[in-house]
Amino acid sequence: MRKPDFVYVIYIQTTPEKLWNALIDPEMTREYWWHHRNRSDWKPGSAWSHENYDDPTAVDIVGTVIESDPPRRLVLTWANPAKASDPSKVSRVTFDIQALPHEVRLTVTHDETYPEMLSAISAGWPAVLSNLKTMLETGRAMPMARDRRPVREAAATGEV
Amino acid sequence: MDKVFKALADTSRRALLDRLHARNGQTLNELCEGLSMSRQAVTKHLAVLEEANLIATLRHGREKLHYLNPVPIHQIGERWIKKFEQTRLAALSELKRKLESRDA
Numbered sequence: 001m002r003k004p005d006f007v008y009v010i011y012i013q014t015t016p017e018k019l020w021n022a023l024i025d026p027e028m029t030r031e032y033w034w035h036h037r038n039r040s041d042w043k044p045g046s047a048w049s050h051e052n053y054d055d056p057t058a059v060d061i062v063g064t065v066i067e068s069d070p071p072r073r074l075v076l077t078w079a080n081p082a083k084a085s086d087p088s089k090v091s092r093v094t095f096d097i098q099a100l101p102h103e104v105r106l107t108v109t110h111d112e113t114y115p116e117m118l119s120a121i122s123a124g125w126p127a128v129l130s131n132l133k134t135m136l137e138t139g140r141a142m143p144m145a146r147d148r149r150p151v152r153e154a155a156a157t158g159e160v
Numbered sequence: 161m162d163k164v165f166k167a168l169a170d171t172s173r174r175a176l177l178d179r180l181h182a183r184n185g186q187t188l189n190e191l192c193e194g195l196s197m198s199r200q201a202v203t204k205h206l207a208v209l210e211e212a213n214l215i216a217t218l219r220h221g222r223e224k225l226h227y228l229n230p231v232p233i234h235q236i237g238e239r240w241i242k243k244f245e246q247t248r249l250a251a252l253s254e255l256k257r258k259l260e261s262r263d264a
Contacts, residue, residue: 001220003185003220003223003225004185004218004220004225004227005184005185006184006227007184007185007216007218007227007229008216008229008230008231009213009216009229009231010213010231011213107216109218125231126230126231126233126234127234127238129231129234130231130234130235130238133235
């Protein structure tokens, strides 16, 4: 197995159950994940998609649920809908949720990415994870996270 | 946040983060290559960086790999930068980068 391309860690003052729910509940993802929902029944082998909260035809990411062990571990394949039939363009994301005495450690691992995907990912995850933390700890996400993501901002921060 | 600023306030530790930014997921041996620091010093710096959550480590087979974790740096940016400033600041830093690389 190739080594992971990215590993992101964030500590959040919440419970594993609340964090798990925040990954899959559309009312939650709408708040912190650029007004999107993650649609699936979250059973291993099922399809999932990352789509606009108001417009289910605007699908940004598609994939399959590989592993689902609430509230500890969720493994998904992750692809651009236009390229999902090409196995070399299908990456994999793992969410590991670890309960600590006073907080929860969330580790997001992104594997098997390809070069064009790299800049989008490195701009995307740190923002989504900080927004998720803010939402879980304060009940409200940063105002910017509730809007649709500005395309220019994504391009501009792609290198950071 | 104090830990993040303390960890970043050191040239050697920033150099280690730069190396991971250039190539993510390195072992201790790879990180030590070509550095004038002792292996012991690198280990110590990595511990400070991990304590500040600026790097994440994971086991991959028999190796321990180090990854740059930019999440705390993003949180610092978010605290003082407003939504509408972000694109303008990105444009400014892009301008700086272009001008300086042309002069180099």
